[in-house]
Amino acid sequence: MAAGVPQEKAVEQLQMYAEMLRSGISILELDYRRGMRELEGIRTVNAISALGILHAVAGHEERAIAHFEDALLGIDDIVLAHNFMFVLKLTNNNELILDYAYDLADRFGGKQLTNLAYSTAYRFGDIEKTIKYIDQHNRLLSEEEGRAMAEKHKLELISELEDAYRTSGCSSEQFELLARVVGRVLKSYSAETGLFEVSRNGNSSYVVDILNKSPVEIAEMNFYLAEEICAEPDLDDCRLTARFSVERELHTGVSYVNHGC
Incomplete structure (x- = not known):
């Protein structure tokens, strides 16, 4: 990968943010911004999913939804669809x-x-x-x-x-x-x-x-x-x-x- 976080780190972040959303754990603004900087611009499915779930964890629900909607316009990947539905279910949309x-x-x-x-x-x-x-x-x-x-x-x-x-x-x-x-x-x-x-x-x-x-x-x-x-x-x-x-x-x-x- 030319920039951003290694693939393994993106997987770890995806799992961590998903568990935070599932458990209702909030995130500090500083950690939210750091996570965004690390994940933005990385076009792997894991990184895209992690960033979308991170937005939801931070309480930016509309931003999370728009992020997944935009990603699914150009990426055909069932895992991305699963993670989008995961966010919608846990945010009661x-x-x-x-x-x-x-x-x-x-x-x-x-x-x-x-x-x-x-x-x-x-x-x-x-x-x-x-x-x-x-x-x-x-x-x-x-x-x-x-x-x-x-x-x-x-x-x-x-x-x-x-x-x-x-x-x-x-x-x-x-x-x-x-x-x-x-x-x-x-x-x-x-x-x-x-x-x-x-x-x-x-x-x-x-x-x-x-x-x-x-x-x-x-x-x-x-x-x-x-x-x-x-x-x-x-x-x-x-x-x-x-x-x-x-x-x-x-x-x-x-x-x-x-x-x-």
Whole structure:
């Protein structure tokens, strides 16, 4: 490399900044600027990814997103796509995940991106895309990786979505709007999510597990969520409710470990 940091250092920085973002560890301004100086201008995927994640760690979320968007315009690399989605997930940018998940799955394929695509489709109520991407994902699995259980998982997800539409009277536009409202509340509370569940056993409820909040905080989130839903006139005749919960065991009996729902 003609300038900047050696390839090995870029890998170390990528791993360090990723762990900082995952753990919610902040960075000193001096260290942020030093990291930028070391990584700027280096056009390896690891260095580009490290710099984007560094921006997010420093709280410059929009800069991080723009950095990855610009990089993906000129670089076809699945690792770069993975790291971009990593940043969007940890910063609770659910609507941007919706904007990118399908395109990146179509562009790069792979287990991780097809998993994210079908999980996103499920969470936003798109049955057609849930089927499309979970089929793509499951075809990539071996029997040892749980293909049979993944197929069972597919049937559960589709059944839940169909039940949600049948029992709630919601349109697909209303379902997506409800998911967007849920996502905005999650972001405003910097909530770490676990599993999502839609209308299991005919309960017409959209439930999201929250991993990093106390029961009291989750109750506060639910109150705020109810206010936000009531403020949306387009949801007035939709009977699909939404709430946050402490961590639970969902999709009982399914042991497929790669699913994101």
